[in-house]
Amino acid sequence: MHLVKKIEIIANSVELAKILDGLDKSGVHGHAVIRGVAGKGLRGGAEDLDMTMLDNVYIIAFCMPEQLKPVVENIRPLLNKFGGTCYISDVMEIRSMKCVASL
Numbered sequence: 744m745h746l747v748k749k750i751e752i753i754a755n756s757v758e759l760a761k762i763l764d765g766l767d768k769s770g771v772h773g774h775a776v777i778r779g780v781a782g783k784g785l786r787g788g789a790e791d792l793d794m795t796m797l798d799n800v801y802i803i804a805f806c807m808p809e810q811l812k813p814v815v816e817n818i819r820p821l822l823n824k825f826g827g828t829c830y831i832s833d834v835m836e837i838r839s840m841k842c843v844a845s846l
Contacts, residue, residue: 747836748811752802752818753780754827759800761825765817766804774804805836 750771754762756778766774780799806814811831818829 744835744837746808747805747834748808748814749832749834750802750804750806750814750818751830751832752804752822752827753782753799754802754822755825756798756800758821758825758827759802761821762802762818762827765821766802766814769806769813769817770810771804771806771814774802777801777803805834 750766752762759776763774763776766772778798778800780801782799815831821827822829
């Protein structure tokens with residue numbers, strides 16, 4: 744097990760390509776995307792209505808701690824310009840290479 748950073752982004756699907764490009768430029772090449780995400784944020788008001796009426800995406804990716812600064816530098820301007828939310832947390836990764844190797 745080792746420490747990695749978990750990146751969770753909720754944004755409008757229109758910006759998906761730009762966000763994934765930003766992750767890729769940061770050296771984060773793997774991700775998962777869940778489309779059609781709806782919910783209510785903490786901001787309240789019309790923004791919540793916008794968030795539920797548009798097609799939103801949830802992006803999850805993981806990176807090494809030293810990759811985090813470039814991720815923030817690439818993703819923050821996109822979220823500031825187009826809206827969206829990004830959460831970053833510490834998680835432990837368990838590599839299961841042994842299972843694949845035993846096949």
